[in-house]
Amino acid sequence: MNLTPIKGRWQHYRYLLLFLLLFAFIQPGTAQTTSDEFRTRPFLLAINRPEGSLAYTYLSLIYSEVFKRLNMAFEIKYIPLKRGFENVASGKLDGETTRVFTYQDSHPTLIRVTESLYSTNVSAFALSDVKLQLHGWNSLIGHHYKVEYPRGVYISELNLNKVVPPEHLSMIKTATQGIKKLLIGRTDIFIDDELVVYPLLDSLKDFSANTVHKIGVMQPVPLYMYIHEKNKWLEPRLSEIIKEMKDENLMKQYRKIVFNF
Incomplete structure (x- = not known):
């Protein structure tokens, strides 16, 4: 029996499969970050409250502890709300400090961290x-x-x-x-x-x-952290850490320190 045509077809399908797999990984905007990337740069978070404000201080305390437990460096950048979204949606920044639950409904490139930060x-x-x-x-x-x-x-x-x-x-x-x-x-x-x-x-x-x-x-x-979809691998651990901190009453302690109520 001559198996050459069958082998030829198999080679064709194998190359086609490899091409499709490669295409899936190199589409613009879909490449995921890795833990290795954050060894060489900080995780960049947009905040809509100016540096020096009490809200900025409060969120800085929260995220300092979050990223300490992640063993990752981070940086908070003050950017007005609309421009902040544009920077995160495009992947220039890695996430936003606080948004409401329904924000994800109209912003499909962002991932809501399941556990809320505070209300x-x-x-x-x-x-x-x-x-x-x-x-x-x-x-x-x-x-x-x-x-x-x-x-x-x-x-x-x-x-x-x-x-x-x-x-x-x-x-x-x-x-x-x-x-x-x-x-x-x-x-x-x-x-x-x-x-x-x-x-x-x-x-x-x-x-x-x-x-x-x-x-x-x-x-x-209730307010939630949002991250760009390229960082979605971090979501389970972020949610776990935020829940741990709430169980330890840290959010209320930070609020008392900063706002005195």
Whole structure:
């Protein structure tokens, strides 16, 4: 029996299989990092709070312990929210310090670390003479207040666009600018993370004779670390370490140290 045609076909299929396997590994954007790569460079994390802020300090304490347990170097880079996402989505940076649970739904190149870091409240703030009380996003329906929030805060953007008319809704680059505009009466309500706003109220108490108070919690929010898909091999260990730290009560200890509450 002449087996040459069969051998020829087998060689053809073998080369085709090898080509397909090679193609799968060299597609742009799909190459994974390895532990060896992080022996020569730090893991780069985007943060949306400026260096020197209490939120930056709090997250630095958390991630210092996380990466100590990973035995890896890391570096936190302050980048505004939108640009931070673009850098992480493209793989220029390795991850983001905090985002909400649903963030992954619209950002497919990012992987959410399963265990949340901690929870906070997204709350509404106004001048002390404003007697309005809010309870969740829908409580803004029907009002005509000028509402502002920091650009790139996904959960605020998602919900406020549903309940506040466009002509009454604005974004600001930083929370500091938002509180200052509130204090001088250019806006009526400012919405952001309590852990960011409360320290600012203390630091800006001499900026204006006006004072600001909380008028309601819009939503309690668990926050998660996100990593680029090329680093997905790290996710199980990151989740395990974060859970260990929460079980050891470290997140609350760091919060007490930094925020004193």
